[in-house]
Amino acid sequence: MFFASDNWAGAHPAINERLLKESTRFAAAYGTSELDLAIEQRFNEIFEREVSVFFVATGTAANSLALASLAKPGGVTFAHSEAHVIEDECGAPDFFSGMRMSPVDGPHGKMDPRHLVSRIARYPQDAVHHGRATAVTMTQATETGTIYTLDEIEEIARISHEHGLPLHMDGARFANALVNLGATPAEMTWKRGVDVLSFGGTKNGCWCAEAIVFFDPAMAKELPFIRKRSAQLFSKSRFIAAQFEAYLQDDLWLDLARHANAMADRLRAGLNGSNTARLAWETRSNEVFAVLPKATAKAAGEKGAKFYDWLEPKDMAEPVSEQDVLIRLVTSFATTPDDVDAFLRLVAAG
Ligand SMILES: Cc1ncc(COP(=O)(O)O)c(C=O)c1O
Known part of the structure:
Protein backbone atom coordinates (compact mmCIF):
# COMPACT_ATOMS: atom_id res chain seq x y z
CA MET A 1 0.00 0.00 0.00
CA TRP A 253 5.07 5.04 -21.27
CA LEU A 254 1.43 5.62 -22.21
CA ASP A 255 0.36 2.18 -20.96
CA LEU A 256 2.10 2.75 -17.62
CA ALA A 257 0.43 6.14 -17.19
CA ARG A 258 -2.97 4.67 -18.13
CA HIS A 259 -2.50 2.03 -15.47
CA ALA A 260 -1.50 4.58 -12.79
CA ASN A 261 -4.50 6.75 -13.67
CA ALA A 262 -6.83 3.72 -13.62
CA MET A 263 -5.60 2.83 -10.13
CA ALA A 264 -6.33 6.40 -9.07
CA ASP A 265 -9.82 6.09 -10.61
CA ARG A 266 -10.34 2.97 -8.49
CA LEU A 267 -9.27 4.89 -5.39
CA ARG A 268 -11.51 7.82 -6.31
CA ALA A 269 -14.51 5.54 -6.81
CA GLY A 270 -13.89 3.76 -3.50
CA LEU A 271 -13.46 6.99 -1.55
CA ASN A 272 -16.53 8.51 -3.21
CA GLY A 273 -18.63 5.63 -1.94
CA SER A 274 -17.07 5.71 1.54
CA ASN A 275 -18.92 6.57 4.76
CA THR A 276 -15.72 7.47 6.58
CA ALA A 277 -13.73 9.44 4.00
CA ARG A 278 -14.37 11.92 1.19
CA LEU A 279 -12.51 13.19 -1.81
CA ALA A 280 -11.04 16.60 -0.98
CA TRP A 281 -11.51 17.78 -4.58
CA GLU A 282 -11.86 16.23 -8.03
CA THR A 283 -8.61 15.07 -9.58
CA ARG A 284 -7.94 13.41 -12.93
CA SER A 285 -4.35 12.25 -12.88
CA ASN A 286 -2.65 9.69 -10.64
CA GLU A 287 -2.99 11.84 -7.52
CA VAL A 288 -5.95 11.64 -5.15
CA PHE A 289 -6.59 13.90 -2.17
CA ALA A 290 -8.87 12.66 0.60
CA VAL A 291 -10.21 13.89 3.91
CA LEU A 292 -10.62 11.26 6.60
CA PRO A 293 -10.75 11.12 10.39
CA LYS A 294 -7.30 11.51 11.97
CA ALA A 295 -7.84 8.23 13.86
CA THR A 296 -8.59 6.38 10.61
CA ALA A 297 -5.51 7.78 8.91
CA LYS A 298 -3.37 6.87 11.92
CA ALA A 299 -4.75 3.31 12.00
CA ALA A 300 -4.18 2.89 8.24
CA GLY A 301 -0.61 4.13 8.67
CA GLU A 302 -0.01 1.66 11.50
CA LYS A 303 -1.24 -1.16 9.28
CA GLY A 304 1.33 -0.30 6.62
CA ALA A 305 -0.37 2.24 4.32
CA LYS A 306 2.11 4.89 3.17
CA PHE A 307 0.85 8.36 2.29
CA TYR A 308 1.58 11.98 3.17
CA ASP A 309 -0.52 14.44 5.15
CA TRP A 310 -1.13 17.48 2.96
CA LEU A 311 -1.49 21.19 3.69
CA GLU A 312 -4.95 22.53 3.04
CA PRO A 313 -4.95 24.70 -0.12
CA LYS A 314 -6.47 28.18 0.00
CA ASP A 315 -9.41 27.34 -2.25
CA MET A 316 -10.78 24.20 -0.59
CA ALA A 317 -14.58 24.25 -0.87
CA GLU A 318 -15.24 22.35 2.36
CA PRO A 319 -12.56 23.03 4.97
CA VAL A 320 -10.92 20.18 6.91
CA SER A 321 -12.35 19.93 10.44
CA GLU A 322 -10.27 19.58 13.62
CA GLN A 323 -10.94 15.83 13.81
CA ASP A 324 -10.01 15.19 10.18
CA VAL A 325 -6.85 15.20 8.14
CA LEU A 326 -6.14 15.88 4.46
CA ILE A 327 -3.93 13.26 2.81
CA ARG A 328 -2.40 12.77 -0.62
CA LEU A 329 -2.45 9.35 -2.31
CA VAL A 330 -0.36 8.80 -5.42
CA THR A 331 -0.63 5.71 -7.63
CA SER A 332 2.00 4.47 -10.06
CA PHE A 333 2.68 1.88 -12.74
CA ALA A 334 3.38 -0.55 -9.90
CA THR A 335 0.15 -0.04 -7.93
CA THR A 336 -2.13 -3.08 -8.04
CA PRO A 337 -5.92 -3.26 -7.66
CA ASP A 338 -5.28 -5.32 -4.51
CA ASP A 339 -3.24 -2.46 -3.00
CA VAL A 340 -6.11 -0.07 -3.64
CA ASP A 341 -8.75 -2.43 -2.28
CA ALA A 342 -6.69 -3.19 0.83
CA PHE A 343 -6.36 0.54 1.51
CA LEU A 344 -10.09 1.10 0.98
CA ARG A 345 -10.84 -1.70 3.46
CA LEU A 346 -8.66 0.04 6.06
CA VAL A 347 -10.54 3.28 5.47
CA ALA A 348 -13.88 1.51 5.73
CA ALA A 349 -12.80 -0.12 9.00
CA GLY A 350 -12.56 3.43 10.38
C1 LIG B 1 5.32 18.45 -10.34
C2 LIG B 1 6.73 18.05 -10.02
N1 LIG B 1 7.74 18.66 -10.67
C3 LIG B 1 9.02 18.35 -10.45
C4 LIG B 1 9.37 17.38 -9.53
C5 LIG B 1 10.83 17.19 -9.25
O1 LIG B 1 11.32 15.95 -9.39
P1 LIG B 1 12.67 15.50 -8.63
O2 LIG B 1 12.25 15.07 -7.27
O3 LIG B 1 13.16 14.39 -9.50
O4 LIG B 1 13.63 16.64 -8.59
C6 LIG B 1 8.36 16.70 -8.82
C7 LIG B 1 8.70 15.66 -7.83
O5 LIG B 1 7.99 15.34 -6.91
C8 LIG B 1 7.00 17.05 -9.07
O6 LIG B 1 5.99 16.49 -8.41
Whole structure:
Protein backbone atom coordinates (compact mmCIF):
# COMPACT_ATOMS: atom_id res chain seq x y z
CA MET A 1 0.00 0.00 0.00
CA PHE A 2 2.53 2.57 -1.19
CA PHE A 3 0.71 5.79 -1.97
CA ALA A 4 3.33 8.26 -0.70
CA SER A 5 4.53 9.17 -4.19
CA ASP A 6 4.95 7.64 -7.62
CA ASN A 7 8.71 7.90 -7.15
CA TRP A 8 8.50 5.35 -4.32
CA ALA A 9 7.85 2.72 -7.00
CA GLY A 10 10.76 0.80 -8.50
CA ALA A 11 11.58 0.69 -12.19
CA HIS A 12 9.56 -1.22 -14.78
CA PRO A 13 11.13 -4.57 -15.82
CA ALA A 14 11.48 -3.43 -19.46
CA ILE A 15 13.56 -0.46 -18.29
CA ASN A 16 15.70 -2.67 -16.05
CA GLU A 17 16.32 -5.18 -18.85
CA ARG A 18 17.37 -2.42 -21.20
CA LEU A 19 19.77 -1.00 -18.60
CA LEU A 20 21.25 -4.44 -18.01
CA LYS A 21 21.82 -4.91 -21.73
CA GLU A 22 23.51 -1.52 -21.95
CA SER A 23 25.80 -2.29 -19.05
CA THR A 24 27.90 -4.78 -21.03
CA ARG A 25 28.71 -2.42 -23.93
CA PHE A 26 31.29 0.27 -24.60
CA ALA A 27 30.01 3.49 -26.13
CA ALA A 28 31.04 7.11 -26.61
CA ALA A 29 30.53 9.31 -23.57
CA TYR A 30 28.83 12.63 -22.78
CA GLY A 31 25.75 12.18 -24.94
CA THR A 32 27.57 11.46 -28.17
CA SER A 33 26.87 7.70 -28.45
CA GLU A 34 24.73 6.28 -31.25
CA LEU A 35 22.09 5.43 -28.70
CA ASP A 36 21.94 9.00 -27.36
CA LEU A 37 21.57 10.33 -30.91
CA ALA A 38 18.94 7.73 -31.80
CA ILE A 39 16.83 8.68 -28.77
CA GLU A 40 17.11 12.36 -29.66
CA GLN A 41 15.69 11.36 -33.04
CA ARG A 42 12.93 9.40 -31.27
CA PHE A 43 11.92 12.59 -29.45
CA ASN A 44 11.56 14.28 -32.86
CA GLU A 45 9.11 11.55 -33.87
CA ILE A 46 7.18 11.68 -30.61
CA PHE A 47 6.77 15.46 -30.86
CA GLU A 48 6.30 15.52 -34.65
CA ARG A 49 8.97 18.17 -35.24
CA GLU A 50 12.66 18.76 -34.77
CA VAL A 51 13.29 19.34 -31.09
CA SER A 52 16.45 19.81 -29.00
CA VAL A 53 16.68 17.31 -26.16
CA PHE A 54 18.91 17.34 -23.08
CA PHE A 55 18.95 14.50 -20.56
CA VAL A 56 19.29 15.36 -16.86
CA ALA A 57 19.00 13.44 -13.62
CA THR A 58 16.07 14.97 -11.77
CA GLY A 59 12.89 16.89 -12.34
CA THR A 60 14.30 19.73 -10.29
CA ALA A 61 17.32 19.89 -12.62
CA ALA A 62 15.07 19.86 -15.69
CA ASN A 63 12.95 22.74 -14.37
CA SER A 64 15.91 24.73 -13.09
CA LEU A 65 18.03 24.46 -16.23
CA ALA A 66 15.08 25.03 -18.55
CA LEU A 67 14.33 28.26 -16.69
CA ALA A 68 18.04 29.16 -16.62
CA SER A 69 18.01 29.00 -20.42
CA LEU A 70 15.23 31.62 -20.49
CA ALA A 71 16.84 33.92 -17.94
CA LYS A 72 17.48 37.63 -18.05
CA PRO A 73 19.18 39.71 -15.37
CA GLY A 74 16.52 40.92 -12.94
CA GLY A 75 14.11 38.41 -14.45
CA VAL A 76 10.89 37.24 -12.82
CA THR A 77 9.28 33.85 -13.50
CA PHE A 78 5.55 33.34 -12.97
CA ALA A 79 4.24 30.06 -11.57
CA HIS A 80 1.19 28.84 -9.69
CA SER A 81 1.53 29.63 -5.98
CA GLU A 82 1.50 25.91 -5.11
CA ALA A 83 3.82 24.88 -7.94
CA HIS A 84 6.66 22.45 -7.25
CA VAL A 85 9.12 25.04 -8.58
CA ILE A 86 8.04 27.41 -5.81
CA GLU A 87 7.25 25.06 -2.94
CA ASP A 88 9.45 21.99 -3.30
CA GLU A 89 12.70 22.69 -5.10
CA CYS A 90 14.54 24.56 -2.35
CA GLY A 91 14.91 27.59 -4.61
CA ALA A 92 16.90 25.62 -7.22
CA PRO A 93 15.11 27.27 -10.18
CA ASP A 94 15.90 30.69 -8.69
CA PHE A 95 19.47 29.64 -7.93
CA PHE A 96 20.25 28.28 -11.39
CA SER A 97 18.33 30.89 -13.36
CA GLY A 98 19.27 33.87 -11.21
CA MET A 99 15.61 34.91 -11.52
CA ARG A 100 12.97 34.98 -8.84
CA MET A 101 9.54 33.41 -8.73
CA SER A 102 6.32 35.35 -8.58
CA PRO A 103 3.32 33.28 -7.39
CA VAL A 104 0.08 33.31 -9.38
CA ASP A 105 -3.12 32.16 -7.66
CA GLY A 106 -5.84 30.10 -9.25
CA PRO A 107 -8.25 27.36 -8.24
CA HIS A 108 -7.38 23.65 -8.39
CA GLY A 109 -3.64 24.15 -8.82
CA LYS A 110 -4.06 25.99 -12.14
CA MET A 111 -3.02 29.58 -12.77
CA ASP A 112 -6.01 31.87 -13.21
CA PRO A 113 -5.36 33.74 -16.49
CA ARG A 114 -6.63 37.02 -15.00
CA HIS A 115 -4.25 36.72 -12.07
CA LEU A 116 -1.40 35.91 -14.43
CA VAL A 117 -2.10 39.09 -16.40
CA SER A 118 -2.18 41.23 -13.26
CA ARG A 119 0.99 39.63 -11.88
CA ILE A 120 2.87 40.22 -15.13
CA ALA A 121 1.71 43.86 -15.11
CA ARG A 122 3.64 44.42 -11.86
CA TYR A 123 6.95 43.83 -13.63
CA PRO A 124 7.20 46.00 -16.78
CA GLN A 125 10.28 45.56 -18.93
CA ASP A 126 11.82 48.86 -17.75
CA ALA A 127 11.18 48.28 -14.03
CA VAL A 128 14.77 48.30 -12.82
CA HIS A 129 13.67 48.31 -9.18
CA HIS A 130 11.02 45.58 -9.32
CA GLY A 131 12.67 43.35 -11.93
CA ARG A 132 11.21 42.43 -15.30
CA ALA A 133 8.73 39.76 -16.37
CA THR A 134 10.74 37.06 -18.16
CA ALA A 135 9.13 33.60 -18.22
CA VAL A 136 6.02 31.64 -17.29
CA THR A 137 6.03 28.05 -16.05
CA MET A 138 3.00 25.79 -15.70
CA THR A 139 2.72 22.21 -14.39
CA GLN A 140 0.95 19.46 -16.33
CA ALA A 141 -0.48 17.43 -14.57
CA THR A 142 -0.66 19.92 -11.69
CA GLU A 143 0.59 19.34 -8.17
CA THR A 144 -3.02 19.00 -7.01
CA GLY A 145 -3.86 16.20 -9.44
CA THR A 146 -5.81 18.38 -11.87
CA ILE A 147 -5.08 18.78 -15.57
CA TYR A 148 -5.07 21.88 -17.75
CA THR A 149 -7.28 21.38 -20.81
CA LEU A 150 -5.68 22.08 -24.19
CA ASP A 151 -7.61 25.35 -24.40
CA GLU A 152 -6.39 26.35 -20.95
CA ILE A 153 -2.78 25.69 -22.00
CA GLU A 154 -3.33 27.81 -25.10
CA GLU A 155 -4.75 30.65 -23.03
CA ILE A 156 -1.73 30.69 -20.69
CA ALA A 157 0.55 30.57 -23.75
CA ARG A 158 -1.35 33.41 -25.43
CA ILE A 159 -0.95 35.66 -22.39
CA SER A 160 2.72 34.72 -22.01
CA HIS A 161 3.53 35.39 -25.64
CA GLU A 162 1.53 38.62 -25.75
CA HIS A 163 3.93 39.86 -23.09
CA GLY A 164 6.96 38.44 -24.88
CA LEU A 165 7.46 35.68 -22.29
CA PRO A 166 8.34 32.10 -23.23
CA LEU A 167 6.24 29.33 -21.66
CA HIS A 168 7.81 26.37 -19.85
CA MET A 169 5.87 23.26 -18.84
CA ASP A 170 6.87 21.12 -15.86
CA GLY A 171 5.90 17.68 -17.15
CA ALA A 172 7.05 15.54 -14.22
CA ARG A 173 3.69 13.75 -14.76
CA PHE A 174 3.40 14.57 -18.47
CA ALA A 175 2.24 11.08 -19.49
CA ASN A 176 -0.52 10.97 -16.86
CA ALA A 177 -1.97 14.20 -18.20
CA LEU A 178 -1.52 13.18 -21.83
CA VAL A 179 -3.45 9.92 -21.61
CA ASN A 180 -6.19 11.57 -19.59
CA LEU A 181 -6.71 14.21 -22.28
CA GLY A 182 -6.30 11.70 -25.09
CA ALA A 183 -4.02 14.22 -26.79
CA THR A 184 -0.78 13.75 -28.68
CA PRO A 185 2.48 15.07 -27.20
CA ALA A 186 2.52 17.75 -29.91
CA GLU A 187 -1.05 18.80 -29.17
CA MET A 188 -0.35 19.21 -25.45
CA THR A 189 2.78 21.28 -26.01
CA TRP A 190 4.04 23.29 -29.00
CA LYS A 191 0.77 23.19 -30.93
CA ARG A 192 -0.76 25.08 -27.98
CA GLY A 193 2.22 27.39 -27.45
CA VAL A 194 4.55 25.61 -25.00
CA ASP A 195 8.17 26.56 -25.75
CA VAL A 196 10.16 24.34 -23.39
CA LEU A 197 9.18 21.14 -21.59
CA SER A 198 10.55 19.19 -18.63
CA PHE A 199 9.69 15.68 -19.78
CA GLY A 200 9.55 13.31 -16.81
CA GLY A 201 10.18 9.57 -16.94
CA THR A 202 11.21 8.81 -13.37
CA LYS A 203 7.73 8.94 -11.80
CA ASN A 204 6.28 6.73 -14.52
CA GLY A 205 8.54 3.67 -14.49
CA CYS A 206 12.07 4.85 -15.25
CA TRP A 207 14.87 4.59 -12.75
CA CYS A 208 16.28 8.08 -13.36
CA ALA A 209 15.37 9.70 -16.67
CA GLU A 210 14.31 13.29 -17.25
CA ALA A 211 14.71 15.42 -20.36
CA ILE A 212 14.52 19.11 -21.25
CA VAL A 213 12.82 19.48 -24.64
CA PHE A 214 13.03 22.71 -26.66
CA PHE A 215 10.50 23.03 -29.47
CA ASP A 216 12.58 25.72 -31.13
CA PRO A 217 16.18 24.47 -31.27
CA ALA A 218 17.38 28.09 -31.55
CA MET A 219 16.24 28.62 -27.95
CA ALA A 220 18.50 25.76 -26.79
CA LYS A 221 21.79 27.42 -27.81
CA GLU A 222 23.03 28.04 -24.27
CA LEU A 223 21.77 24.82 -22.70
CA PRO A 224 24.86 22.68 -23.39
CA PHE A 225 26.92 25.13 -21.36
CA ILE A 226 24.28 25.68 -18.69
CA ARG A 227 23.96 21.91 -18.22
CA LYS A 228 27.69 21.28 -18.00
CA ARG A 229 28.23 24.16 -15.59
CA SER A 230 25.41 22.79 -13.44
CA ALA A 231 27.14 19.39 -13.28
CA GLN A 232 24.25 17.71 -15.12
CA LEU A 233 26.14 16.44 -18.19
CA PHE A 234 26.42 12.71 -17.54
CA SER A 235 29.45 10.98 -19.00
CA LYS A 236 27.37 7.78 -19.14
CA SER A 237 24.41 9.68 -20.53
CA ARG A 238 23.54 6.63 -22.64
CA PHE A 239 22.07 4.98 -19.55
CA ILE A 240 19.41 7.70 -19.50
CA ALA A 241 18.97 7.23 -23.26
CA ALA A 242 18.59 3.47 -22.73
CA GLN A 243 15.81 4.03 -20.22
CA PHE A 244 14.03 6.35 -22.62
CA GLU A 245 14.42 3.83 -25.43
CA ALA A 246 12.52 1.18 -23.47
CA TYR A 247 10.11 3.75 -22.03
CA LEU A 248 9.08 5.11 -25.43
CA GLN A 249 9.01 1.75 -27.21
CA ASP A 250 5.60 0.35 -28.21
CA ASP A 251 3.87 3.06 -26.14
CA LEU A 252 5.05 1.56 -22.86
CA TRP A 253 5.07 5.04 -21.27
CA LEU A 254 1.43 5.62 -22.21
CA ASP A 255 0.36 2.18 -20.96
CA LEU A 256 2.10 2.75 -17.62
CA ALA A 257 0.43 6.14 -17.19
CA ARG A 258 -2.97 4.67 -18.13
CA HIS A 259 -2.50 2.03 -15.47
CA ALA A 260 -1.50 4.58 -12.79
CA ASN A 261 -4.50 6.75 -13.67
CA ALA A 262 -6.83 3.72 -13.62
CA MET A 263 -5.60 2.83 -10.13
CA ALA A 264 -6.33 6.40 -9.07
CA ASP A 265 -9.82 6.09 -10.61
CA ARG A 266 -10.34 2.97 -8.49
CA LEU A 267 -9.27 4.89 -5.39
CA ARG A 268 -11.51 7.82 -6.31
CA ALA A 269 -14.51 5.54 -6.81
CA GLY A 270 -13.89 3.76 -3.50
CA LEU A 271 -13.46 6.99 -1.55
CA ASN A 272 -16.53 8.51 -3.21
CA GLY A 273 -18.63 5.63 -1.94
CA SER A 274 -17.07 5.71 1.54
CA ASN A 275 -18.92 6.57 4.76
CA THR A 276 -15.72 7.47 6.58
CA ALA A 277 -13.73 9.44 4.00
CA ARG A 278 -14.37 11.92 1.19
CA LEU A 279 -12.51 13.19 -1.81
CA ALA A 280 -11.04 16.60 -0.98
CA TRP A 281 -11.51 17.78 -4.58
CA GLU A 282 -11.86 16.23 -8.03
CA THR A 283 -8.61 15.07 -9.58
CA ARG A 284 -7.94 13.41 -12.93
CA SER A 285 -4.35 12.25 -12.88
CA ASN A 286 -2.65 9.69 -10.64
CA GLU A 287 -2.99 11.84 -7.52
CA VAL A 288 -5.95 11.64 -5.15
CA PHE A 289 -6.59 13.90 -2.17
CA ALA A 290 -8.87 12.66 0.60
CA VAL A 291 -10.21 13.89 3.91
CA LEU A 292 -10.62 11.26 6.60
CA PRO A 293 -10.75 11.12 10.39
CA LYS A 294 -7.30 11.51 11.97
CA ALA A 295 -7.84 8.23 13.86
CA THR A 296 -8.59 6.38 10.61
CA ALA A 297 -5.51 7.78 8.91
CA LYS A 298 -3.37 6.87 11.92
CA ALA A 299 -4.75 3.31 12.00
CA ALA A 300 -4.18 2.89 8.24
CA GLY A 301 -0.61 4.13 8.67
CA GLU A 302 -0.01 1.66 11.50
CA LYS A 303 -1.24 -1.16 9.28
CA GLY A 304 1.33 -0.30 6.62
CA ALA A 305 -0.37 2.24 4.32
CA LYS A 306 2.11 4.89 3.17
CA PHE A 307 0.85 8.36 2.29
CA TYR A 308 1.58 11.98 3.17
CA ASP A 309 -0.52 14.44 5.15
CA TRP A 310 -1.13 17.48 2.96
CA LEU A 311 -1.49 21.19 3.69
CA GLU A 312 -4.95 22.53 3.04
CA PRO A 313 -4.95 24.70 -0.12
CA LYS A 314 -6.47 28.18 0.00
CA ASP A 315 -9.41 27.34 -2.25
CA MET A 316 -10.78 24.20 -0.59
CA ALA A 317 -14.58 24.25 -0.87
CA GLU A 318 -15.24 22.35 2.36
CA PRO A 319 -12.56 23.03 4.97
CA VAL A 320 -10.92 20.18 6.91
CA SER A 321 -12.35 19.93 10.44
CA GLU A 322 -10.27 19.58 13.62
CA GLN A 323 -10.94 15.83 13.81
CA ASP A 324 -10.01 15.19 10.18
CA VAL A 325 -6.85 15.20 8.14
CA LEU A 326 -6.14 15.88 4.46
CA ILE A 327 -3.93 13.26 2.81
CA ARG A 328 -2.40 12.77 -0.62
CA LEU A 329 -2.45 9.35 -2.31
CA VAL A 330 -0.36 8.80 -5.42
CA THR A 331 -0.63 5.71 -7.63
CA SER A 332 2.00 4.47 -10.06
CA PHE A 333 2.68 1.88 -12.74
CA ALA A 334 3.38 -0.55 -9.90
CA THR A 335 0.15 -0.04 -7.93
CA THR A 336 -2.13 -3.08 -8.04
CA PRO A 337 -5.92 -3.26 -7.66
CA ASP A 338 -5.28 -5.32 -4.51
CA ASP A 339 -3.24 -2.46 -3.00
CA VAL A 340 -6.11 -0.07 -3.64
CA ASP A 341 -8.75 -2.43 -2.28
CA ALA A 342 -6.69 -3.19 0.83
CA PHE A 343 -6.36 0.54 1.51
CA LEU A 344 -10.09 1.10 0.98
CA ARG A 345 -10.84 -1.70 3.46
CA LEU A 346 -8.66 0.04 6.06
CA VAL A 347 -10.54 3.28 5.47
CA ALA A 348 -13.88 1.51 5.73
CA ALA A 349 -12.80 -0.12 9.00
CA GLY A 350 -12.56 3.43 10.38
C1 LIG B 1 5.32 18.45 -10.34
C2 LIG B 1 6.73 18.05 -10.02
N1 LIG B 1 7.74 18.66 -10.67
C3 LIG B 1 9.02 18.35 -10.45
C4 LIG B 1 9.37 17.38 -9.53
C5 LIG B 1 10.83 17.19 -9.25
O1 LIG B 1 11.32 15.95 -9.39
P1 LIG B 1 12.67 15.50 -8.63
O2 LIG B 1 12.25 15.07 -7.27
O3 LIG B 1 13.16 14.39 -9.50
O4 LIG B 1 13.63 16.64 -8.59
C6 LIG B 1 8.36 16.70 -8.82
C7 LIG B 1 8.70 15.66 -7.83
O5 LIG B 1 7.99 15.34 -6.91
C8 LIG B 1 7.00 17.05 -9.07
O6 LIG B 1 5.99 16.49 -8.41
